[in-house]
Amino acid sequence: MIIKGKVHKFGNDINTDDIIAAKYLVSTDAAELGKHCMETINPNFSQAVSPGDIIVAGNNFGCGSSREHAPLAIKGCGVAAVLAKSFAAIFFRNAINIGLPFLETAQIEQINHGDMIEIDLATGIIKNITQNESYKTQAFPEFLQQIVASGGLINYIKKNKVK
Amino acid sequence: MGYTLAEKLLLAHCSQKQIKPGEFIQAHVDVALANDITAPLAIAEFKKSGFKKVFNKNKIVLVPDHFAPAKDAKSANQCQVLADFAKEQEIKNYFEVGCMGIEHALLPEKGIVLPGDLVIGADSHTCTYGALGAYATGMGSTDLARAYIDGQCWLKVPPTIKFVFQGKLNKWVTGKDLILYTIGQIGVDGALYKVMEFCGPVISKLGMDDRFSMCNMAIEAGARAGLIAPDAITKKYVAAFKRKPKFYQSDNDAVYEKIYTWDVSKLEPQVACPHLPSNVRPARSLKNIKVDQVVIGSCTNGRISDLRIAAKLLKNKKVARGVKLIIFPATQKIYLQAVKEGLAEIFVRAGGIFSTPTCGPCLGGHMGILADGEVAIATTNRNFLGRMGSPKSFVYLSNPAVAAASALTGKITHPDNLK
Numbered sequence A: 001m002i003i004k005g006k007v008h009k010f011g012n013d014i015n016t017d018d019i020i021a022a023k024y025l026v027s028t029d030a031a032e033l034g035k036h037c038m039e040t041i042n043p044n045f046s047q048a049v050s051p052g053d054i055i056v057a058g059n060n061f062g063c064g065s066s067r068e069h070a071p072l073a074i075k076g077c078g079v080a081a082v083l084a085k086s087f088a089a090i091f092f093r094n095a096i097n098i099g100l101p102f103l104e105t106a107q108i109e110q111i112n113h114g115d116m117i118e119i120d121l122a123t124g125i126i127k128n129i130t131q132n133e134s135y136k137t138q139a140f141p142e143f144l145q146q147i148v149a150s151g152g153l154i155n156y157i158k159k160n161k162v163k
Numbered sequence B: 001m002g003y004t005l006a007e008k009l010l011l012a013h014c015s016q017k018q019i020k021p022g023e024f025i026q027a028h029v030d031v032a033l034a035n036d037i038t039a040p041l042a043i044a045e046f047k048k049s050g051f052k053k054v055f056n057k058n059k060i061v062l063v064p065d066h067f068a069p070a071k072d073a074k075s076a077n078q079c080q081v082l083a084d085f086a087k088e089q090e091i092k093n094y095f096e097v098g099c100m101g102i103e104h105a106l107l108p109e110k111g112i113v114l115p116g117d118l119v120i121g122a123d124s125h126t127c128t129y130g131a132l133g134a135y136a137t138g139m140g141s142t143d144l145a146r147a148y149i150d151g152q153c154w155l156k157v158p159p160t161i162k163f164v165f166q167g168k169l170n171k172w173v174t175g176k177d178l179i180l181y182t183i184g185q186i187g188v189d190g191a192l193y194k195v196m197e198f199c200g201p202v203i204s205k206l207g208m209d210d211r212f213s214m215c216n217m218a219i220e221a222g223a224r225a226g227l228i229a230p231d232a233i234t235k236k237y238v239a240a241f242k243r244k245p246k247f248y249q250s251d252n253d254a255v256y257e258k259i260y261t262w263d264v265s266k267l268e269p270q271v272a273c274p275h276l277p278s279n280v281r282p283a284r285s286l287k288n289i290k291v292d293q294v295v296i297g298s299c300t301n302g303r304i305s306d307l308r309i310a311a312k313l314l315k316n317k318k319v320a321r322g323v324k325l326i327i328f329p330a331t332q333k334i335y336l337q338a339v340k341e342g343l344a345e346i347f348v349r350a351g352g353i354f355s356t357p358t359c360g361p362c363l364g365g366h367m368g369i370l371a372d373g374e375v376a377i378a379t380t381n382r383n384f385l386g387r388m389g390s391p392k393s394f395v396y397l398s399n400p401a402v403a404a405a406s407a408l409t410g411k412i413t414h415p416d417n418l419k
Helices: A030-034 A069-076 A089-098 A142-149 A153-159 B005-011 B039-048 B073-089 B103-110 B124-132 B141-150 B175-186 B201-205 B208-216 B232-238 B304-314 B332-340 B343-349 B400-409
Strands: A002-009 A054-057 A081-084 A102-104 A116-120 A125-128 A133-136 B024-028 B031-035 B060-063 B118-121 B135-138 B152-156 B160-166 B195-199 B225-227 B258-263 B270-272 B280-282 B293-297 B324-328 B352-354 B375-378 B394-397
Touching (some): A054 A116, A069 A089, A081 A116, A142 A153, B005 B135, B005 B225, B031 B039, B031 B103, B039 B073, B039 B141, B060 B103, B103 B124, B103 B208, B103 B332, B118 B141, B124 B135, B124 B208, B124 B225, B124 B232, B141 B152, B160 B201, B175 B270, B175 B280, B195 B208, B208 B225, B208 B232, B208 B304, B293 B400, B304 B332, B304 B343, B304 B400, B332 B343
Parallel strands (some): B031 B060, B031 B118, B118 B135, B160 B195, B293 B375, B324 B352, B375 B394
Antiparallel strands (some): A116 A125, B270 B394
């Protein structure tokens, strides 16, 4: 799967309250949650996103709460993928389970806000079209790739009787 | 090569004969917990999948605690989803308002989680139960939906970091201060994807309430679990429950990724400053920080020993003019105990409010939301930007003694400095 989009850059430790504040957790609708994505730290974020854009962030992206509403809000506002130096563990599994594409890469400093980038999830290759560079990162372990390829955890379970 | 406590717990819940960090396992779940925010998504996913009956109605727990008693019609609808599902699936561990408490205080109190269990919860503070020697970890709603279907979850075996606490604790220093200090030392991603195992002579002397508040905040360092090996104190705590616990210990030759050994004899009460739980300073070093609100409660510090400490300081005193003191016991049982012991009266006479159990202001839900520019000191677990309300407000985290002392003076105060 290849995703191409404009970069929205964030720092370290972007937490789930930043991604979607608790007051909006009275809905489970991705589009509704998407309207308030990143509102606490950037009130104009959801308007600034065009469908297919990519979030690029530092360490520990998605730390804090277990709310699956966080990756849902990111998907709901039109973001197609997230790149970060590292992800918080619960966010990591939530993103896999709901099928929000993401990659871990150490090379986020080279990527600027507004750059146009292209990421290939299968190979882990990130192309920075604006800067005419490319970076290689590790693709997912096979088990996790299978969940993503099945379209999320529940479909995976339905397809494969897990012992 | 020996196993750590976490590895033994995981090994006991999967089909593999041996495991090592980094491997994926399918683990059998003893308890699958969700609340009024995360259960509606899990239930919707379960129903969408076409399955009709949950794998085991006795292993599912539903607690409406975050926005309950319902703060508005939308949250009432979410609570109703839990009630309806519990009825339809005959889930007995559904706790309506009146029986309800904050999930992570309620489950141990009821004996629903015991040592040796594997617990998944659609709430990040599920790691609290590690204090009992259970492998307990936070996940998302889809993970819960999957567990509703087949009683399993996927896990990547995490490496363990050991924290050895040496020495003797000073007056006013609690489990909360130990965990704040730890997070301050290693950072909010210092244990990312890892297990934190707490041990040493200081931990051996800690009561269960303090152990729960330590393990509760393991997630604030990014950990998958925070564990304390069961000992005589744990065994006494679970002695009265019907279901039989299983006690595991780390082997002497267990392999740890890292070991921290700290002498905490000189440790003072700690405060995490805005806007990260790792931004930790000694309470005594914070001068002239005025507070508008003091919150004592939550899954971190809403247990009876926390309320007793607060009451001791607040007895026959008045909160400073202009300070809102909000105390919320974590469960109905704790609430009743506080009434019986006269603590509730102390709080009300001091000018505080004594609320029904709820997660309430901790996550900016209801019952004490901060305005622009307001400052709170809270015994809760997170002080992220906007966590308790306005993105222009400020939250400091502390133990109950520092919070109560601050309510009396109107600024962040070490209890030693009360007149």
